[in-house]
Amino acid sequence: MASAASASEGKEPRTERGRKTLRAILDAAALEFGEKGFHEGSVSGITRRAGVALGSFYTYFDSKDAVFRALVRDMSAQVRDHVAPAIRAAPDGIAAERAGLERFIGFVRAHKEIYRIIDEAEFVDPESFHAHYATTAERIHARLRAAADRGEVRGDVGEAHAWAIMGMNVFLGLRFGVWEEDRLPEAIAGEIAEFLRHGLAPRG
Amino acid sequence: MASAASASEGKEPRTERGRKTLRAILDAAALEFGEKGFHEGSVSGITRRAGVALGSFYTYFDSKDAVFRALVRDMSAQVRDHVAPAIRAAPDGIAAERAGLERFIGFVRAHKEIYRIIDEAEFVDPESFHAHYATTAERIHARLRAAADRGEVRGDVGEAHAWAIMGMNVFLGLRFGVWEEDRLPEAIAGEIAEFLRHGLAPRG
Numbered sequence: 339m340a341s342a343a344s345a346s347e348g349k350e351p352r353t354e355r356g357r358k359t360l361r362a363i364l365d366a367a368a369l370e371f372g373e374k375g376f377h378e379g380s381v382s383g384i385t386r387r388a389g390v391a392l393g394s395f396y397t398y399f400d401s402k403d404a405v406f407r408a409l410v411r412d413m414s415a416q417v418r419d420h421v422a423p424a425i426r427a428a429p430d431g432i433a434a435e436r437a438g439l440e441r442f443i444g445f446v447r448a449h450k451e452i453y454r455i456i457d458e459a460e461f462v463d464p465e466s467f468h469a470h471y472a473t474t475a476e477r478i479h480a481r482l483r484a485a486a487d488r489g490e491v492r493g494d495v496g497e498a499h500a501w502a503i504m505g506m507n508v509f510l511g512l513r514f515g516v517w518e519e520d521r522l523p524e525a526i527a528g529e530i531a532e533f534l535r536h537g538l539a540p541r542g
Numbered sequence: 543m544a545s546a547a548s549a550s551e552g553k554e555p556r557t558e559r560g561r562k563t564l565r566a567i568l569d570a571a572a573l574e575f576g577e578k579g580f581h582e583g584s585v586s587g588i589t590r591r592a593g594v595a596l597g598s599f600y601t602y603f604d605s606k607d608a609v610f611r612a613l614v615r616d617m618s619a620q621v622r623d624h625v626a627p628a629i630r631a632a633p634d635g636i637a638a639e640r641a642g643l644e645r646f647i648g649f650v651r652a653h654k655e656i657y658r659i660i661d662e663a664e665f666v667d668p669e670s671f672h673a674h675y676a677t678t679a680e681r682i683h684a685r686l687r688a689a690a691d692r693g694e695v696r697g698d699v700g701e702a703h704a705w706a707i708m709g710m711n712v713f714l715g716l717r718f719g720v721w722e723e724d725r726l727p728e729a730i731a732g733e734i735a736e737f738l739r740h741g742l743a744p745r746g
Binding site (some may be wrong): 375377397453454457458460461466471475496498499501502503504505506507508509510512513514517521529530533534536537538539 | 579581603620657658661662664665672675681700701702703706707708709710711712714716717718725730733734737738740741742
């Protein structure tokens with residue numbers, strides 16, 4: 339179940355065709371901002387890439403700022419939706435983190451622009467930047483707590499462990515997803531999962 | 543032994559007084575860019591904060607771009623120099639990572655602007671951004687390999703572990719250094735060191 343992409347307030351599309359145009363604009367915005375950055379990127383560059391008229395853009399978004407903010411939330415939701423099914427299907431807490439990391443590196447390879455966009459949000463849209471990492475850490479924390487309740491990881495697993503895992507994933511994605519694809523995502527995820535399994539093992 | 547701060551090429555200070563002025567300019571640049579970001583920050587804002595004349599600025603730097611590039615390298619060197627003695631004094635590899643993380647969070651609390659500056663380098667000065675993380679990961683990797691040779695951590699410890707540790711440190715610094723100072727750096731470092739000790743323990 340993919341998250342619905344969101345337009346500026348009061349500009350949500352009401353038809354399937356409208357939703358497709360909105361999706362095309364957001365995908366084009368990811369390429370435009372990913373390649374040129376926020377300051378050099380332009381609304382006309384986005385509409386050209388999307389193959390839509392300038393008027394269509396303003397049907398859904400108020401400004402360049404507005405589409406950037408929508409894009410940050412959209413990429414955050416896309417990566418969450420991409421990893422979620424693999425995490426849910428995993429047999430235990432460590433296997434869930436393993437599956438999540440493997441899927442994440444795969445997503446990054448197909449959407450290398452995600453780093454530039456989320457990172458630039460620190461400057462262009464600090465609220466979305468903060469929300470992206472705060473909610474990601476909360477999700478990991480909740481998964482770890484559930485795994486602790488099932489006795490799969492140590493009982494005192496906490497917020498610092500969740501932030502540590504998020505940080506690992508972000509930098510492993512940067513190194514093995516964006517910078518160089520010299521190793522298989524499953525190999526990286528397997529190595530890190532073993533590290534987590536021992537590092538977070540229940541204490542006797 | 544602090545790293546010498548560097549001016550634009552051919553503009554290195556030759557006197558102690560010159561080196562002090564250069565240091566004042568770099569410290570002022572950290573505040574100016576940390577607060578306003580690269581685009582909104584200005585050379586006149588830097589000279590005002592440093593209490594030096596505009597001419598002094600151009601004695602050492604060619605441009606706003608040049609001082610930003612020098613600042614990224616300078617912050618990278620400062621953090622390295624700040625953590626290095628504690629790492630060198632540690633009795634083993636895991637204790638070294640623990641000491642490094644504790645000192646890093648402390649450094650971040652005193653220099654919260656480091657995140658904005660290093661992160662903005664991704665857009666303003668990608669080469670320094672790349673160099674900062676590549677060399678940091680290499681240093682961690684070398685420490686882990688040395689610890690493996692001494693039998694303190696598993697023999698197959700590698701680059702992915704080094705990137706994982708760097709990522710943890712960056713995000714723990716963001717959460718517990720920049721965002722909120724609600725826990726002691728030594729408590730975070732102790733918790734993470736235990737995680738590393740078990741996660742990287744030599745396999746029998």
